Amino acid sequence: MTTKVNPAAVTNNFESFGRDIQFITIDYTVAVNGSAGPLGAQNAIRNTLMTEGTIVAMGPLLDSNTQQTVAFEGADSVNVTTMQASLRALGTVDGVNLSSTEVHATKLGILDTALVS
Numbered sequence: 679m680t681t682k683v684n685p686a687a688v689t690n691n692f693e694s695f696g697r698d699i700q701f702i703t704i705d706y707t708v709a710v711n712g713s714a715g716p717l718g719a720q721n722a723i724r725n726t727l728m729t730e731g732t733i734v735a736m737g738p739l740l741d742s743n744t745q746q747t748v749a750f751e752g753a754d755s756v757n758v759t760t761m762q763a764s765l766r767a768l769g770t771v772d773g774v775n776l777s778s779t780e781v782h783a784t785k786l787g788i789l790d791t792a793l794v795s
Contacts (some may be wrong), residue, residue, distance in 0.1 A: 698733055698753035702761065704746050705780040711743035712774070719774035726764050731756040740794065746783065758783050 704723075713719035727733055731750040739746050750756050762781040769777055788794065 709743040
């Protein structure tokens with residue numbers, strides 16, 4: 679009888695949505711929830727994000743409405759340095775100063791101590 683040997687397990691570092699997806703987390707450093715109208719900061723941010731790539735999903739505002747995670751179609755389709763510069767260039771929109779906004783590449787993962795409901 680022959681003993682079957684399975685290949686060594688490997689860690690897969692991918693997210694699946696039919697295509698590769700790139701995730702970024704945006705730290706606005708200020709609460710942006712109070713500026714939701716058509717001329718508000720949230721709309722200006724969304725419009726800017728759409729010029730940088732194809733948005734697949736946008737998460738809710740977290741951390742006292744100062745952070746948000748966004749998924750873009752295509753692996754490494756968005757340059758985080760360019761994205762950060764574009765968002766900072768918005769300056770102050772509807773009383774919300776976005777000039778200190780930070781953008782970070784991230785992966786899809788939620789710690790059980792940081793579950794969002």
